[in-house]
Amino acid sequence: MGTTPYRSIEGDARTGLLIVCDHAENTIPPAYDRLGLKEQDLHRHIAYDLGAAAVAERLAQALGAPAVLSRYSRLLIDPNRGLDDPTLVMQISDGLVVPGNAGLDAEALQSRIENYYQPYHQAIERAVDSAVSLGKPPVIVSVHSFAQAWKGVGRPWAVGVLWDKDPRLAIPLLEALRALPGIEVGDNVPYSGQLKGDTLYRHGTGRGLAHALIELRQDLILGPEGQAEWATRLAQVLRKVLDAAGGALHAIALHGSFTDETRRARGETGRTERSAMDEKTKIEIEAAAFRRLLKHLRGRTDVQNIDLMELAGFCRNCLADWCREAAAEKGLPLSKDEARELVYGMTYEGWKAKYQAEAPAKPRRQSR
Ligand SMILES: [Zn+2]
Incomplete structure (x- = not known):
């Protein structure tokens, strides 16, 4: 040229x-x-x-x-x-x-x-x-x-x-x-x-x-x-x-x-606009489902972390870690305590004191 x-x-x-x-x-x-x-x-x-x-x-x-x-x-x-x-x-x-x-x-x-x-x-x-x-x-x-x-x-x-x-x-x-x-x-x-x-x-x-x-x-x-x-x-x-x-x-x-x-x-969007919009909507839907999961877990205080861990390989603390990792990827530092508070809706210490079962989960399950 x-x-x-x-x-x-x-x-x-x-x-x-x-x-x-x-x-x-x-x-x-x-x-x-x-x-x-x-x-x-x-x-x-x-x-x-x-x-x-x-x-x-x-x-x-x-x-x-x-x-x-x-x-x-x-x-x-x-x-x-x-x-x-x-x-x-x-x-x-x-x-x-x-x-x-x-x-x-x-x-x-x-x-x-x-x-x-x-x-x-x-x-x-x-x-x-x-x-x-x-x-x-x-x-x-x-x-x-x-x-x-x-x-x-x-x-x-x-x-x-x-x-x-x-x-x-x-x-x-x-x-x-x-x-x-x-x-x-x-x-x-x-x-x-x-x-x-x-x-x-x-x-x-x-x-x-x-x-x-x-x-x-x-x-x-x-x-x-x-x-x-x-x-x-x-x-x-x-x-x-x-x-x-x-x-x-x-x-x-x-x-x-x-x-x-x-x-x-007309219910249309441009090609690029549609893919951008779809991605945004998808993220919003995923976020809504995640918020609902947290709400559910906060309501089911009877479900112990150890039970979750044994049955599904993750627990509330894992969710907190995943939030922390996702935030770090975006360059947003999130402390362990902050991340856990995001999941528990209160401090981890507070939750443990209130809801964590005294007895270890294993014997309890063995007794079932
Ligand atoms: Zn012209």
């Missing part, structure tokens, strides 16, 4: 703004042999967002804000998708089969993730971190462009604002854009901004940073004139919105995502 998979534009993190551009370029490293596509296919919207990179760059410059742009085609791997999204690597895009993506094995996918996907997101993370460390959690603005028609249906909007649940930037941004004369503005069109695992879900929703995705109709920004016009317009609008909002846009506030709620309502 000759070049880094992302491009950072220097800017002042104290502006509290970060511009990102997921689909900035149509580059496919030579080793991938254009994924088996014709050269002209790489100049279509399926390979990247035409005009978006230039607008993002000019917008960052106009605002003095840093920007992070991806440097490879979304056909290689789409950075604006969650890792468990089936469209992460498109096999067919807008009716076009992508031969180089057919039957991709786990190793090949992993290599694309490591070489192209992760470095881009790590660069965004670093940009966010540096603004946060300066006390100015950044507002994230993602710049995209959309095709003027999709499957034969025209799209009238010049610009769309895509967002999920955090209204802090999206609502005033929509209002400010709608105040501009002669510009048709779309709210969550041509797509919904509620996409689990996408760039803004990860860096905006996930970290509680105000954010919005701006979709520009690509025919408006194909040339330098349109690109400059829109960059200037967006810079003015954003500056206005930021000034009016004061500090609220730079507060860290977790608004959550509709995608989580819809999935929960």
Whole structure:
């Protein structure tokens, strides 16, 4: 890989703004042999967002804000998708089969993730971190462009604002854009901004940073004139919105995502989320059963430790030792007495004095 998979534009993190551009370029490293596509296919919207990179760059410059742009085609791997999204690597895009993506094995996918996907997101993370460390959690603005028609249906909007649940930037941004004369503005069109695992879900929703995705109709920004016009317009609008909002846009506030709620309502969770949730639930169930075991043993004071030991090979003190070992594995020192108190619900000495049979267990059993 000759070049880094992302491009950072220097800017002042104290502006509290970060511009990102997921689909900035149509580059496919030579080793991938254009994924088996014709050269002209790489100049279509399926390979990247035409005009978006230039607008993002000019917008960052106009605002003095840093920007992070991806440097490879979304056909290689789409950075604006969650890792468990089936469209992460498109096999067919807008009716076009992508031969180089057919039957991709786990190793090949992993290599694309490591070489192209992760470095881009790590660069965004670093940009966010540096603004946060300066006390100015950044507002994230993602710049995209959309095709003027999709499957034969025209799209009238010049610009769309895509967002999920955090209204802090999206609502005033929509209002400010709608105040501009002669510009048709779309709210969550041509797509919904509620996409689990996408760039803004990860860096905006996930970290509680105000954010919005701006979709520009690509025919408006194909040339330098349109690109400059829109960059200037967006810079003015954003500056206005930021000034009016004061500090609220730079507060860290977790608004959550509709995608989580819809999935929960449907009884679904994401692949990784489900396994994480299952593990947590499993641990909770195991813990509940253990607590019940302790409760049971505390109630059955007639059962002597020695009887337990002889019949089952363990006793209350063994349970205490197991707790102690489990705590030690977590780096939490637990004394023998503390561990025993956890099991007995009182001090071991106290329990012995109260409940331990005077006579040794053996003769008692022999007498049975
Ligand atoms: Zn895009």
